[in-house]
Amino acid sequence: MTDTPARLLHLLSLLQTPREWPGSELAERLSVSPRTIRRDVDRLRDLGYPVEATLGAVGGYRLVAGTAMPPLLLDDEEAVAIAVGLRAGAGHAIEGVEEASVRALAKLEQVLPARLRHRVSTLQNATIPLTRGDGATVAPATLTALAGTVTGREKLRFGYRAGDGAETKRLVEPYRLVSTGYRWYLVAYDLGREDWRTFRVDRVSDPLATGARFAPRELPAGDAAQMLNRSMARSQPELDLDVSFEAPADFVTARLPSHLVPAATGPASCRLRARAADSVEWLALRLALVDAPFTIHGPEPLRAYVEGLAGRLTASVPARG
Numbered sequence: 001m002t003d004t005p006a007r008l009l010h011l012l013s014l015l016q017t018p019r020e021w022p023g024s025e026l027a028e029r030l031s032v033s034p035r036t037i038r039r040d041v042d043r044l045r046d047l048g049y050p051v052e053a054t055l056g057a058v059g060g061y062r063l064v065a066g067t068a069m070p071p072l073l074l075d076d077e078e079a080v081a082i083a084v085g086l087r088a089g090a091g092h093a094i095e096g097v098e099e100a101s102v103r104a105l106a107k108l109e110q111v112l113p114a115r116l117r118h119r120v121s122t123l124q125n126a127t128i129p130l131t132r133g134d135g136a137t138v139a140p141a142t143l144t145a146l147a148g149t150v151t152g153r154e155k156l157r158f159g160y161r162a163g164d165g166a167e168t169k170r171l172v173e174p175y176r177l178v179s180t181g182y183r184w185y186l187v188a189y190d191l192g193r194e195d196w197r198t199f200r201v202d203r204v205s206d207p208l209a210t211g212a213r214f215a216p217r218e219l220p221a222g223d224a225a226q227m228l229n230r231s232m233a234r235s236q237p238e239l240d241l242d243v244s245f246e247a248p249a250d251f252v253t254a255r256l257p258s259h260l261v262p263a264a265t266g267p268a269s270c271r272l273r274a275r276a277a278d279s280v281e282w283l284a285l286r287l288a289l290v291d292a293p294f295t296i297h298g299p300e301p302l303r304a305y306v307e308g309l310a311g312r313l314t315a316s317v318p319a320r321g
Helices: 004-015 023-030 034-046 076-090 100-111 114-125 140-152 222-236 251-252 280-289 300-315
Strands: 053-054 060-063 152-159 166-180 184-190 193-198 204-213 237-244 263-267 269-276 294-298
Touching: 004 034, 004 060, 004 166, 023 034, 023 060, 034 053, 076 100, 076 114, 100 140, 100 222, 140 152, 140 166, 140 204, 166 193, 166 222, 237 280, 237 300, 251 269, 294 300
Parallel strands: none
Antiparallel strands: 053 060, 152 166, 152 204, 166 184, 184 193, 237 269, 237 294, 263 269
């Protein structure tokens, strides 16, 4: 194999297999001399790939963990598996993963051959994930489109549905994607309103990268996450929750979002005291999904809403004769 770039890629593909390769075997595989293998290994090291050589009569090479993440070569099956996994994660706001999985998916799908993109879509369309009912799922294609414009500093057009149902068209300079653990938001500078805005990604439709580049603006203060917190506080007043449960604290904690953590009051009871900027409708749903008896001590708007909801649910089930 006389083409040096192609030979290096082939060598890297072999070394990514978790085993030690004798130099003589690599030379035979690539139809070159052991001396050429040694030179090619040095080239890979110069590119940031941590190739370790072992001493001995035969000697060998293997790829080990390094201080940085160099590019990887993936075969078809590996690429499809990673893309499907990233799509599944990106479609639901997974706390801790945040926008990293979306960025990775955007990069991977950009270079996937058409045949592999078709395989990924086929597998994705044939499966249905089981979710916990957080109600904040978004299309992975929407997230990757937004992530691409954030990374590429490219102006973005999209349709947006506000909380009251009003539909508008927006042209923005996207700044960051932010995950709250159960919902995705886009922080962007709205060119039509000449101000910074935050958008719920599950309300975004038909995102279109315009191709027009922009120089990123500085946020008025803080970072994107802080701006989102301020925006949410303005749009939704915080509620002082006080709810007791007739169930162990670990049982209740596992069934509530991460920002709502009760404290144990006994071996089979706990109490949740927290401030939340969530709607009373959403909080009522999450409390019901705990599937344990509970008592709302406050706030009054939540008590009133749950009382009304209980009446509506009871009335919806006719008495059996």
